[in-house]
Amino acid sequence: MGPGDDGVLDLLARGRLEVEGRLVDASNATLFCAITLDGVSAHCVYKPVRGERPLWDFPDGTLAGREVATYLVSEAAGLGLVPPTVLRPGPFGEGMVQLWVDTREDEDLxxxxxxxxxxxxxxxxxxxxxxxxxxxxxxxADHPRMALMAAFDAVVNNADRKGGHVLHAGDGAVYGVDHGICLHTDDKLRTVLWGWLGEPLPAPAVEALRRLRAELGGDLDGPLGRRLHEHLTRAEVRALAERTDKLLAAGVYPEPSADWPAIPWPAF
Incomplete structure (x- = not known):
């Protein structure tokens, strides 16, 4: 089952999880699982909340909730840049469950x-x-989907876009993963995707940002605004709307902040 298949969210939300291994390079508990529902199966990543390391600068909510919120933003904007992601109970308690994406081993981006x-x-x-x-x-790579991802990272305020968090799927699609430290109110953008710095936003990015802003609603009471309040503080949802407005008004990719490292370390 792939990210765009019908029923994938239902599979992730209701399927039976069976842990098959652990991704040892991850800083928080990240488990590789098989998931099965009504004869349909796939692989996924399960990150239980109890396996999260507390972060002093992200005291509100959970990292799992932020991963789900970032997926909701991607979908509301029509970008499809984040694999299907849900928050649900699992073998080690509530956690984020995200569809596993098979990648091209010989074509890093x-x-x-x-x-x-x-x-x-x-x-x-x-x-x-x-x-x-x-x-x-x-x-x-100067890839159109990565250009969209760079704009997406700016509005979700991604503090950790490493090279290894950009996936080139076997079917040619591009996805971003590991969004646990996104959507803070303070400027924390830290990414390896600075190649378009200062250039005009492409038309698809502008269209996606406008759609995102409409989904948030003028008073943050739109369909997306209401769903994000389940995972984020009201101030964080408001900051998302403000970043979207600012990026649309500027019309160009942002520059790094002088108050925060521009590139994550390690970069991969």
């Missing part, structure tokens, strides 16, 4: 390459040095 080996059409983000001390560049 974010990379570190020698200065003279930047792939044609890719965008450079940062000049650095590799583990041998040689000059290198942090680069990413």
């Amino acid at each position: 974010v990379d570190i390459v020698p200065v003279e080996q930047v792939p044609p059409g890719w965008r450079s983000v940062l000049r650095a040095h590799d583990r041998f001390g040689e000059p290198a560049l942090l680069v990413h």
Whole structure:
């Protein structure tokens, strides 16, 4: 079953979860599971709330709730950039359950390459040095879906868009994962997708932002606004609306803040 298939949310919400392993590189408990409902099965990621490490600067709600909220924002905007995600009970209590996406192992969309080996059409983000001390560049593909993701990250205030959080699916689709530290009221944008800095937003991004703003509602009482209040504070939902308005008014990709590191570390 894929992200766009009918019944995928029902499968995630009601299916039987069976833990098959743990993703050991994750900072919070992240379990790889099989999920089955009425003869239909798939794989998913399950992040129980009890496995979250408390963060002093994200004291409200849960990281699992923020992951679900970010999925709701993506869907309301018509972007489809986040795999289907729900909040539900599981073997270790309530947690986030997200459909697993199989990726292309040989086609990363974010990379570190020698200065003279930047792939044609890719965008450079940062000049650095590799583990041998040689000059290198942090680069990413100039992919239209990633351009949408960069705008999406700006409005959800993604504080941790690592290269490994950008998935190139087997069918060519692009998804973002690991959105537990998004949607704060303070400016915390930290991403590897700075390649469009200062450039005009593409028309599909502008259309998505307008749709998002309409779904939030003028008084945050629109369909999306009401659903987000289940996972976020009212101030956080208001900040989302304000960031959307600001980005639409500017019409260009934002610049990094001087008050916050621009790129997550490690970058992958």
